[in-house]
Each structure stands twice: as structure tokens, then as C-alpha cells.
Amino acid sequence: MRVSFHWLKEFIDVPGAAADVAHRLTMIGLEVEAIEAVDDDWVFEVNVTPNRPDCLSIIGIVRELSAAYRIPYRLPDHDVMAETGELGFNADIIDPDLCHRYAGRVVRGLKIGPSPEWMRTRLEKCGIRAISNVVDVTNYVLLELGHPLHAFDLTTIRGSRMRIGTPKAVTGEKPRIKTIDGVEREMTADALLIWDSERPIAVAGIMGGLETEVSDSTTDVFIEAAHFEPISVRRTSKALGLKSESSYRFERGTDIKMLKKALDRAAYLMKEVAGGTIHGKIDIYPRGYKPSEIVVRYDKVNAILGTSLSREEITLCLGWLGLDISEHPDFVKVKPPTYRQDMKREIDVIEEVARIYGYERIKPELPKATIGMDGRSEGRRLREMKERIRQSLLRSGFTEAVNFSFMSPLDLDRLNITDERRNAVEIKNPLRAEDSLMRTTLIPALLNVMAHNVSHGNRDMRMFELSRVFFAQDAPLPDERERFALISYREKEKALYRDDTPDFFVIKGVVEAVLRDLKISGFSVRRSTEPFLHPGQSADIFIADEKIGFIGVLSPLVVDSLEVKANKPSIVVAEIDLNKVFPYAQQLVKYTAIPRYPSVDRDLAILLDASLEVAGIMEELSSYHTDLIEDVQVFDVYQGKGIAEGKKSIAFHIRYRSPERTLRDEEVDSLHSSLVSYILEKTGGELRQ
Numbered sequence: 001m002r003v004s005f006h007w008l009k010e011f012i013d014v015p016g017a018a019a020d021v022a023h024r025l026t027m028i029g030l031e032v033e034a035i036e037a038v039d040d041d042w043v044f045e046v047n048v049t050p051n052r053p054d055c056l057s058i059i060g061i062v063r064e065l066s067a068a069y070r071i072p073y074r075l076p077d078h079d080v081m082a083e084t085g086e087l088g089f090n091a092d093i094i095d096p097d098l099c100h101r102y103a104g105r106v107v108r109g110l111k112i113g114p115s116p117e118w119m120r121t122r123l124e125k126c127g128i129r130a131i132s133n134v135v136d137v138t139n140y141v142l143l144e145l146g147h148p149l150h151a152f153d154l155t156t157i158r159g160s161r162m163r164i165g166t167p168k169a170v171t172g173e174k175p176r177i178k179t180i181d182g183v184e185r186e187m188t189a190d191a192l193l194i195w196d197s198e199r200p201i202a203v204a205g206i207m208g209g210l211e212t213e214v215s216d217s218t219t220d221v222f223i224e225a226a227h228f229e230p231i232s233v234r235r236t237s238k239a240l241g242l243k244s245e246s247s248y249r250f251e252r253g254t255d256i257k258m259l260k261k262a263l264d265r266a267a268y269l270m271k272e273v274a275g276g277t278i279h280g281k282i283d284i285y286p287r288g289y290k291p292s293e294i295v296v297r298y299d300k301v302n303a304i305l306g307t308s309l310s311r312e313e314i315t316l317c318l319g320w321l322g323l324d325i326s327e328h329p330d331f332v333k334v335k336p337p338t339y340r341q342d343m344k345r346e347i348d349v350i351e352e353v354a355r356i357y358g359y360e361r362i363k364p365e366l367p368k369a370t371i372g373m374d375g376r377s378e379g380r381r382l383r384e385m386k387e388r389i390r391q392s393l394l395r396s397g398f399t400e401a402v403n404f405s406f407m408s409p410l411d412l413d414r415l416n417i418t419d420e421r422r423n424a425v426e427i428k429n430p431l432r433a434e435d436s437l438m439r440t441t442l443i444p445a446l447l448n449v450m451a452h453n454v455s456h457g458n459r460d461m462r463m464f465e466l467s468r469v470f471f472a473q474d475a476p477l478p479d480e481r482e483r484f485a486l487i488s489y490r491e492k493e494k495a496l497y498r499d500d501t502p503d504f505f506v507i508k509g510v511v512e513a514v515l516r517d518l519k520i521s522g523f524s525v526r527r528s529t530e531p532f533l534h535p536g537q538s539a540d541i542f543i544a545d546e547k548i549g550f551i552g553v554l555s556p557l558v559v560d561s562l563e564v565k566a567n568k569p570s571i572v573v574a575e576i577d578l579n580k581v582f583p584y585a586q587q588l589v590k591y592t593a594i595p596r597y598p599s600v601d602r603d604l605a606i607l608l609d610a611s612l613e614v615a616g617i618m619e620e621l622s623s624y625h626t627d628l629i630e631d632v633q634v635f636d637v638y639q640g641k642g643i644a645e646g647k648k649s650i651a652f653h654i655r656y657r658s659p660e661r662t663l664r665d666e667e668v669d670s671l672h673s674s675l676v677s678y679i680l681e682k683t684g685g686e687l688r689q
Contacts, residue, residue, distance in 0.1 A: 053252035057146025094165030148246035159197020406435035411444035442485035519586035549576035
């Protein structure tokens with residue numbers, strides 16, 4: 001917006017030169033992008049942000065300078081007295097939700113002609129072309145007070161009543177209007193229009209009609225000042241492809257109280273520059289403005305700004321902004337004026353204190369940063385943990401999937417789920433029946449994505465998802481939990497150099513790699529109880545006797561229900577509860593020196609009952625009462641020829657090492673023999689020769 005420095009000085013006695021004033025405006029948030037010398041004046045190019053429509057005028061800038069310099073300002077002359085009480089004119093607001101206030105004045109006996117030199121010069125400095133004295137007055141008041149006005153030729157208005165409403169509320173038909181730019185436009189059904197007794201004569205807040213514009217023969221005018229709903233003006237302007245100085249301001253919001261001053265100021269100036277007599281006015285104001293009240297805590301102001309401002313300093317800043325304040329011992333109640341609709345919350349008022357107190361006066365301090373992981377917030381640590389999971393899975397060849405947070409009740413039926421995952425949140429207005437529940441597990445969505453890919457010829461895929469699940473509870477909002485799930489799909493095909501390792505063990509290794517990347521130790525697996533997994537190729541994952549998730553091959557019955565047309569597909573799924581994993585994820589990595597002394601390895605093969613789980617035996621071996629067992633690994637599980645029915649052979653690789661010395665063979669043999677006896681006693685097995 002272009003602003004004349006001399007025009008500003010008419011209403012406020014600012015100290016200093018134009019450059020100093022431009023700098024002060026910039027420091028309080030109204031950036032002056034350029035200063036141009038025009039004759040004996042300076043014109044500022046001010047960048048006004050969209051949330052500050054109150055500054056799109058000379059008086060708006062003056063108010064800011066008054067608060068910044070802490071000096072009073074003056075308003076332009078605008079008080080007028082009607083020279084006759086006879087008006088014979090009224091208005092009806094048909095759509096009060098779109099027009100909140102409508103006012104107007106009649107001025108008769110005007111003589112249309114050129115504007116005075118001082119008015120033309122000021123308009124041209126601000127980028128507006130002078131037209132005629134009456135039209136120029138409306139533009140002049142627009143720049144001066146920031147409120148758009150429109151002047152109608154009174155003799156062209158049919159009837160004695162104006163109507164403000166949309167076509168669907170007035171006639172039910174879409175009329176056509178030729179606007180003052182000479183273009184005939186068809187109006188939309190919800191476009192707010194100004195009507196006389198017979199027809200629409202203006203597009204509200206945007207542009208007047210050609211038939212009622214002020215011309216050289218005009219003698220009587222009706223000056224309109226109104227407050228329109230910004231969204232309505234924006235919608236109509238966009239639909240018609242029509243923009244103006246008025247629509248620019250109405251879209252951002254105007255001052256509902258300023259319109260009366262603007263109306264009187266326009267009538268006052270018209271009488272000064274074009275003669276005539278001022279008649280009475282109409283003012284339809286169905287819903288009076290009720291200011292909101294914002295509580296601003298003194299300690300909160302200082303906590304946000306990093307200052308130690310006193311109560312008096314804070315209230316002084318607010319007072320110079322023209323805010324209605326009520327002081328209390330610990331806080332101040334603020335009622336923003338009608339031109340500051342951007343102030344809605346406590347933080348908005350705190351920002352105003354910072355602006356007026358002066359950003360340059362607030363002592364800069366380096367932000368406090370915590371070295372290491374312990375000082376970080378729980379939310380940030382959770383985000384970092386999820387990113388580590390994502391990177392781990394990407395390294396393992398998985399592709400991330402993103403799905404909607406919905407599922408169908410049939411998804412739970414297909415998976416035979418009967419536990420708490422049935423406690424789903426029902427959606428009141430689902431787009432379709434398949435999306436009627438908020439999901440309690442990520443598996444159904446991944447299965448649907450897999451089925452879609454298979455139907456399009458993808459025969460080998462790995463996908464994962466990091467997202468939330470939702471459980472209904474006795475509270476306004478559902479219980480949200482973080483999860484990650486993955487799915488692996490591969491068809492059984494004979495191929496050279498293909499790895500024949502069962503997919504269950506491959507994906508189990510992927511999940512274990514994820515847990516290791518999170519620096520989690522002490523997790524174990526047990527036979528799974530999930531109803532949709534293959535009973536012999538599945539496992540539940542535990543940490544400290546708490547189930548954190550599951551992994552397994554999809555049950556053949558579930559695979560059949562998917563109707564996937566494939567050659568013996570191997571489908572492995574897994575899901576982990578991140579909320580349960582989070583407390584065990586180590587944030588600090590501890591350094592351990594490379595062992596100085598060599599290890600000694602021994603193998604052990606035992607015959608056991610086939611029903612015994614390997615995980616339980618591993619726990620027994622690892623917990624044997626010695627500090628010399630460094631690692632235990634399973635390298636073979638065998639059932640078949642040479643093994644009695646109902647039995648299985650499990651072979652373990654055990655590594656012994658001392659951190660203090662080199663172990664002797666005799667010492668290791670004795671310890672290993674003792675360990676064999678211990679595990680045979682615990683399991684009831686026998687040593688396999």
C-alpha cells in the first residue's frame with residue numbers, strides 16, 4: 001500500500017524525518033519496502049500482512065505510529081448535521097448473516113466536476129486515478145479511513161427501499177448485472193447483491209452497477225456504507241473473476257463501527273468539494289457488536305517474551321494500542337476494538353506487547369539446548385524412534401505404505417479377532433460401509449494393499465506402515481496408540497540362486513533387526529495366540545513378560561478368504577505396539593571395549609519333547625549361574641529320520657569368554673559339562689551323540 005508522509009502528518013505530529021518514521025513502522029511489523037520522493041513529499045510502500053486489514057488506511061498507520069511513539073493522534077473532521085430531516089428512503093437486510101450492518105446518506109444538489117488539486121494529488125500519490133469530485137471523495141475516504149463506500153445516482157434508484165440479499169433469497173433466479181467496468185455478468189445464486197425495489201444495482205462489497213453510477217449529470221447521490229461478511233465477498237469475487245479496492249478490504253475484514261465515521265466524512269467532503277445539502281441517514285444494525293474478552297497473565301507475557309516487564313509497562317503498551325483494558329492483580333482483561341479482529345487469544349495480545357515495547361529492546365539470548373537424549377521431550381523421542389524404525393525397514397527392502405485410518409467390521413471377522421480390537425470407534429457418517437470403523441489394527445489395510453498389488457501382477461513385495469490405531473473409551477476422544485506393521489508376500493517358485501530360508505524366519509530377523517536398532521535387549525518370542533496366524537509358524541514377541549506384538553505366517557483360511565489368485569503364496573505379517581516398546585528403547589549408546597581375551601566355542605545337541613519351545617530353552621541357557629557365557633545361538637532344529645516320533649533335535653552354539661583372562665580348555669570343559677547336565681535336568685531331554 002502506498003502512503004503519503006504528509007498525509008500521515010496531518011493527523012499525528014511524528015518526530016523525525018520520513019526515513020526515521022519508515023524505520024519505526026518496519027520495527028513494529030509494517031515493513032516499509034521502499035520510500036519514493038514525490039514533489040515535496042515522501043511516499044512509503046508499506047507491506048501490510050493479511051491479518052492486519054486495519055492498517056490498509058492512513059488512519060490505520062497513524063494508530064500504529066501513535067502506539068509506537070506514544071503520542072496522541074487526531075481524526076479527520078467528519079461530524080455532520082443533516083440540513084433536513086426528510087429522507088424518504090430506507091433499506092431491508094434480507095440476509096443478515098452476510099450483511100451485518102447497512103447505512104447510507106443522501107446528498108442533494110451536487111455539482112459534478114473535477115476534484116480540488118490537493119485531493120487529486122493525494123489520490124495519485126497513492127496510486128488511484130482521479131475521476132470526478134463525488135467519486136474521488138469515496139476513494140479518498142477509502143484511503144483515509146479504510147472503509148469502502150459507494151455512491152449511487154439517486155435518480156436512477158427505483159422505489160424508496162434498498163434490499164440487501166442473495167438472488168436465491170430475493171427472487172430465486174440468477175440475474176445479470178452490467179458493472180461499472182462495462183462487463184455484463186451473470187450472478188451466482190449465493191452472491192450478495194444490492195437491490196432497489198425492482199432489480200439488482202450492485203455486487204455487494206465488490207463493484208457497483210453501470211445503470212446507477214454517478215455521471216456528469218448527477219445531482220443527487222445515495223452514499224452507501226456497509227459491513228459485509230468477508231467469506232461471502234471472497235466467494236463472489238472469485239466466482240465472478242472480479243476484484244476491486246473495495247473487495248480487497250472487505251475480504252480481509254473491515255471495521256463495523258468505522259463505517260458511520262466514513263459515511264459522515266464522505267458527506268462532509270462532498271459538501272466541501274461539490275456543494276449540495278446533506279440529508280438524513282439510514283443505519284440498519286440488526287446485531288450489535290459484542291467485543292470478546294481476553295485474559296492476559298502478566299507472568300505469561302514475561303515467560304513468552306523473555307522479559308521482566310512490570311504490570312505498569314504491560315498495561316501502558318496495551319493502552320496506547322487503544323485496547324479497552326481492566327487491570328487485576330495477576331492479569332489484565334483486554335477487549336480488542338472492532339478494527340482488531342485478529343486479536344483472539346492471549347498469545348495475540350502478548351505479540352502486541354512485544355511490538356509496542358520494541359523488539360530491539362528485548363535482550364537476545366541463545367536458546368537452551370540439551371546435549372544428549374535425556375533432555376528431549378517424550379514426543380520428540382517417539383518421533384525419532386519412529387524414524388529409526390522407518391530407516392531400518394527401508395534398509396531391509398521394505399516400502400512404506402500410507403493408508404486411511406478406517407476399516408470394516410468384516411475385516412475383524414475375516415481375521416477371527418474377538419479381543420479388545422473389537423472395541424472400535426464407530427464413524428457416524430462413513431463414506432462407505434467398508435470404512436465405518438476407526439481401525440484398531442494395521443493388518444487389514446496392509447492385506448488390502450497386498451491384494452491390490454497382486455491383482456496388478458506384483459508377485460514379490462514387502463511393505464510396512466507406521467501409524468496410529470484407535471480404541472473406544474469412556475471419554476470424548478478415543479484412545480490413540482502408535483503401531484508399526486509389516487507384510488511380506490512371495491510366491492513359491494523354483495528359481496536359480498533363490499534363498500530357500502522360510503519367510504517366517506527371514507521376517508523374524510527383520511523385526512529383530514528393528515528392535516536391535518532401537519537398542520532393545522532382552523526380548524523373547526513365544527508361540528503365538530493370534531487366531532489369524534499359522535499355529536506352527538508364528539510367535540508373540542515379549543519384553544519383560546509383556547506382549548509387545550506378534551509375527552507369523554498368515555493362516556491358510558485367511559489367505560483363502562482374500563481370494564488372491566496366486567501360486568502357493570507365502571504371506572508373513574507382523575505388528576508391534578510402539579507405546580509398549582518406547583520405555584525400553586535405549587536413548588544412550590554405551591561403549592564397550594573389544595574383548596582382549598579369546599573366546600572358546602562349544603556345541604550342544606539335545607533330544608527334546610517336540611512340544612518344548614526353543615525360546616524357553618534359550619532363556620534357561622542364558623540365565624545359567626555363570627558370567628562366562630557370552631552368547632547362545634540355535635543353529636539347527638531337526639525332526640525326521642533318525643529321531644523318534646514326538647521328539648526333536650535342537651543344536652546350540654555356545655560361546656564362553658572371560659573379560660579378565662584367557663580361559664583354559666579344562667575350565668571350559670568342566671563348565672560346559674555342568675551346563676549340559678543343568679539343561680538336561682531342566683528340559684527332561686537327553687544328549688544327542
